[in-house]
Amino acid sequence: MFNSFIFILVYPVLFLLYYLIPSRFVTARNAFLLVASYTIYFYWNAGWPLALLLVTLITHVAAIVIDGRAKTWATHNRKWLIVIGIIFAVLPLAVIKYTDFILSTITSLFSNGETHLAGLNWAIPIGLSFFTFQAVGYVVDVYKKKIPAERNLLNYSLFVSFFPSIVAGPINRATSMLPQFRENNRRFDYDKVVSGMKMVLWGLLMKVVVADRLGMYVDTVMPQYMNYSGITCFLASVAYSMQIYADFAGYSLMAIGIGKSLSFDLAENFCRPYFSISITDFWHRWHISLSTWLRDYIYIPLGGSRCSKARNYFNILVTFLVSGLWHGANWTFVLWGGIHGAAQVVEKWLGLQKSQRKGLGRLLRITVTFIVVNFAWVFFKMSSVSDAVSCIGRMFTAGGGVFYSSQLDYCFVGLAMLILKDIADEFYPSRFKFFDNRYIVVRWVSYLFVLLIIMLSGVFTQGNFIYANF
Amino acid sequence: MKKFFVKALLFLALMVAGDFVLGSVFDMWFSKMTDGSVGRNNYICNSMTEDILVFGSSRARHHYDTKILSDSLGMSCYNLGQDGCGILLSYGRLMMVMNNHKPKVVICDISGYDIEKSDNIVQIHALKPYYSKAPELSTLFHDVDSTEPIKMMSRLYRYNTDYVHNPKALFKSASKVKYKPDKLFGYKPIKEKFDPMKIRKSREDGPVPEWNVDSLKITYLQRFVDCLGDDVVTVFVASPFWYGRKQYDVSLIEDFCKKNNIAFADFQSDTLFVHNNSLFVDGTHLNVHGAEIFTNKVVDLVKSQIESRKLTK
Numbered sequence: 001m002f003n004s005f006i007f008i009l010v011y012p013v014l015f016l017l018y019y020l021i022p023s024r025f026v027t028a029r030n031a032f033l034l035v036a037s038y039t040i041y042f043y044w045n046a047g048w049p050l051a052l053l054l055v056t057l058i059t060h061v062a063a064i065v066i067d068g069r070a071k072t073w074a075t076h077n078r079k080w081l082i083v084i085g086i087i088f089a090v091l092p093l094a095v096i097k098y099t100d101f102i103l104s105t106i107t108s109l110f111s112n113g114e115t116h117l118a119g120l121n122w123a124i125p126i127g128l129s130f131f132t133f134q135a136v137g138y139v140v141d142v143y144k145k146k147i148p149a150e151r152n153l154l155n156y157s158l159f160v161s162f163f164p165s166i167v168a169g170p171i172n173r174a175t176s177m178l179p180q181f182r183e184n185n186r187r188f189d190y191d192k193v194v195s196g197m198k199m200v201l202w203g204l205l206m207k208v209v210v211a212d213r214l215g216m217y218v219d220t221v222m223p224q225y226m227n228y229s230g231i232t233c234f235l236a237s238v239a240y241s242m243q244i245y246a247d248f249a250g251y252s253l254m255a256i257g258i259g260k261s262l263s264f265d266l267a268e269n270f271c272r273p274y275f276s277i278s279i280t281d282f283w284h285r286w287h288i289s290l291s292t293w294l295r296d297y298i299y300i301p302l303g304g305s306r307c308s309k310a311r312n313y314f315n316i317l318v319t320f321l322v323s324g325l326w327h328g329a330n331w332t333f334v335l336w337g338g339i340h341g342a343a344q345v346v347e348k349w350l351g352l353q354k355s356q357r358k359g360l361g362r363l364l365r366i367t368v369t370f371i372v373v374n375f376a377w378v379f380f381k382m383s384s385v386s387d388a389v390s391c392i393g394r395m396f397t398a399g400g401g402v403f404y405s406s407q408l409d410y411c412f413v414g415l416a417m418l419i420l421k422d423i424a425d426e427f428y429p430s431r432f433k434f435f436d437n438r439y440i441v442v443r444w445v446s447y448l449f450v451l452l453i454i455m456l457s458g459v460f461t462q463g464n465f466i467y468a469n470f
Numbered sequence: 471m472k473k474f475f476v477k478a479l480l481f482l483a484l485m486v487a488g489d490f491v492l493g494s495v496f497d498m499w500f501s502k503m504t505d506g507s508v509g510r511n512n513y514i515c516n517s518m519t520e521d522i523l524v525f526g527s528s529r530a531r532h533h534y535d536t537k538i539l540s541d542s543l544g545m546s547c548y549n550l551g552q553d554g555c556g557i558l559l560s561y562g563r564l565m566m567v568m569n570n571h572k573p574k575v576v577i578c579d580i581s582g583y584d585i586e587k588s589d590n591i592v593q594i595h596a597l598k599p600y601y602s603k604a605p606e607l608s609t610l611f612h613d614v615d616s617t618e619p620i621k622m623m624s625r626l627y628r629y630n631t632d633y634v635h636n637p638k639a640l641f642k643s644a645s646k647v648k649y650k651p652d653k654l655f656g657y658k659p660i661k662e663k664f665d666p667m668k669i670r671k672s673r674e675d676g677p678v679p680e681w682n683v684d685s686l687k688i689t690y691l692q693r694f695v696d697c698l699g700d701d702v703v704t705v706f707v708a709s710p711f712w713y714g715r716k717q718y719d720v721s722l723i724e725d726f727c728k729k730n731n732i733a734f735a736d737f738q739s740d741t742l743f744v745h746n747n748s749l750f751v752d753g754t755h756l757n758v759h760g761a762e763i764f765t766n767k768v769v770d771l772v773k774s775q776i777e778s779r780k781l782t783k
Binding site: 006188190193194410444448451452455460 | 471473474481484485488489492589591592617620621624626627629630631
């Protein structure tokens with residue numbers, strides 16, 4: 001993980017070795033990155049690279065077969081090919097991630113509690129959902145003739161396993177990444193490297209100062225919500241909303257930054273999501289690489305919006321139920337996806353997703369959207385639907401004071417910096433630049449100040465990224 | 471590329487210099503703090519002179535009334551219990567105390583928590599500012615996490631999450647700094663009433679949890695006992711729980727104490743305490759009244775140990 005001490009020590013070495021290979025030896029550079037990616041993945045669990053390799057080989061072969069038959073086979077035959085290809089590609093994900101969920105659901109539906117179907121109980125390989133979706137997207141792109149199949153296994157393997165994005169995305173597109181891996185002269189680009197390093201620094205602040213610190217408060221209150229007052233439960237839910245944002249957006253920034261430092265451009269993933277004026281807008285700003293993936297490979301193939309209103313609403317709901325299920329094999333995630341889907345249906349029905357208000361109207365809509373998103377996160381966080389419902393119920397019914405923890409003190413400076421930066425970027429995009437200031441003194445003092453806050457308030461026990469679990 | 475590396479090296483040099491300068495300011499600031507949790511740590515690590523020392527987790531801190539112990543045994547007493555911490559912190563603190571002074575009696579409150587696997591680095595967090603002050607601490611940090619000695623090269627890292635404290639202390643004159651024990655000598659009574667909402671049913675009815683024993687903690691438990699030697703009266707105590715059955719199987723501790731010739735008393739399911747709402751605040755912590763009764767029981771135990779030690783001599 002990018003926040004681990006080992007990675008902080010190892011990465012400069014990787015960086016140096018990568019640029020020591022002359023840029024004209026593109027195969028050697030790619031081979032080096034592939035070995036590094038698999039080694040890092042192997043470091044977590046020796047068995048996991050097998051799943052990665054399996055998905056890579058299945059989709060590589062499927063795409064070549066589909067591409068090879070592009071001119072000679074009839075459309076319906078190629079449809080069968082893509083269906084078979086996708087089924088095989090998704091099989092490791094389906095078996096490893098969803099078997100236990102399906103069996104437990106069957107048990108609870110059809111048995112009286114006496115029978116229990118034993119599940120696999122396997123550890124889910126980190127990033128399995130991410131690299132599977134990325135690989136499936138590539139096969140569909142080849143099928144749709146957006147790109148030709150990549151015949152170079154080295155380049156394709158690197159596309160699936162590229163270490164900056166393997167843990168939790170962004171879910172990159174083959175159309176954007178494969179040409180970069182093929183590029184012959186990836187020279188050292190000073191501006192790009194420096195810009196990448198800045199992203200890593202800010203992402204690290206978001207993760208270790210804001211997310212991990214807030215996480216300590218959230219993990220004290222939410223699993224034991226029954227012991228806390230309603231206001232504390234609500235505060236913990238808001239803290240979780242900020243935690244998951246700082247955690248995932250922080251991770252994404254670090255991933256994109258590390259990619260940039262190696263002269264690659266990964267997909268953008270966040271754009272200040274808590275300033276969204278509707279749930280529809282939220283999904284244009286939150287986990288952008290997933291929402292565009294779902295749009296292109298689920299929503300549009302279902303018919304998108306070019307159909308009847310009822311069918312369109314159905315398409316939205318199905319897309320977000322899939323999104324929920326993608327996040328985790330639990331009904332809490334399905335419900336979370338359902339809430340987001342239903343909210344967008346309501347917005348579309350009322351014509352709210354298109355209106356562009358300013359001033360107080362905008363503020364009101366930002367607030368309402370945040371509240372809906374915040375309550376939906378409770379389902380995302382809790383281990384069961386009944387716990388989530390009880391926790392929300394407690395927010396409205398249980399009296400008492402606020403439980404305060406010193407963890408909130410320690411994240412205060414980082415959280416304030418994050419909020420102020422997001423406000424500045426959203427409302428004054430060309431002002432208040434510290435990392436990109438034209439004076440070197442301001443830039444360097446800003447870097448040092450952020451480092452100081454990280455050293456004094458960061459959590460250095462290498463907390464996992466929340467989205468790495470998906 | 472050359473421009474990048476020159477600037478990167480310059481930035482690195484600035485970082486190191488900044489870390490040194492600010493770290494030195496923090497060193498000075500912390501050494502002048504006499505109140506709050508830092509003041510308590512400074513007292514424990516620099517000026518402790520009490521004869522009876524109580525070690526353990528929050529259960530130690532809330533269960534052992536230092537006034538009763540010192541009045542009944544005729545010796546001064548300090549409670550070093552710390553919320554969420556166990557034997558690793560106890561060992562580190564004992565090392566710091568032994569730099570200046572050797573106690574006469576050591577009471578170590580122990581439960582399964584103390585030797586179970588957990589986040590060890592969090593447990594010894596309070597020792598970070600004193601890292602370079604006792605060689606045993608650097609070994610302890612290294613044993614807990616082999617990357618810690620590298621992290622500790624940063625002086626600022628030693629003050630991670632410890633900086634929100636009294637800024638006035640920074641401007642105190644060094645000659646006026648005198649560490650003092652707090653009023654209750656480390657003991658922290660809980661005056662709240664019993665809250666049945668805080669009772670976990672699984673701990674009442676479920677099976678006795680099996681320990682996921684942390685071998686590092688066992689090693690440090692042994693080191694803790696070894697450095698006390700034979701001339702210190704050492705007593706291990708498992709203090710009471712509200713729950714109706716033993717919360718932990720203590721046979722491993724019993725064997726350890728037998729092997730080291732140390733007295734061990736298990737109050738986990740003492741009938742005087744079990745299900746007695748008037749003596750607890752929750753399932754694991756006694757209230758001030760419960761602590762008073764329990765401390766008197768510990769006094770009897772320590773007295774008997776002192777007597778038997780005299781007879782043996």
